[in-house]
Amino acid sequence: MGPMNPWNDPAVVYLRALLGCRVARLRAEPDRSKGASAIEWAIITAILAVIAITIGATIRNLIVNKANSIRTE
Numbered sequence: 001m002g003p004m005n006p007w008n009d010p011a012v013v014y015l016r017a018l019l020g021c022r023v024a025r026l027r028a029e030p031d032r033s034k035g036a037s038a039i040e041w042a043i044i045t046a047i048l049a050v051i052a053i054t055i056g057a058t059i060r061n062l063i064v065n066k067a068n069s070i071r072t073e
Contacts, residue, residue, distance in 0.1 A: 006053065019046060022041065
């Protein structure tokens with residue numbers, strides 16, 4: 001099995017879609033005084049997405065390494 005592209009992982013695709021919808025909704029706000037708040041929320045959401053992806057990748061790697069270390073005879 002070759003290397004996986006993490007951008008094609010279902011969790012990453014979901015988080016990218018979620019972030020895109022949130023940014024689009026914030027941009028559509030008629031009140032522009034909330035602009036800084038919208039940017040802050042987009043940054044917070046992006047940071048949380050990166051943390052979730054990192055944790056998911058770490059758990060996946062631990063499971064794959066453990067599974068590969070199991071001897072089957």
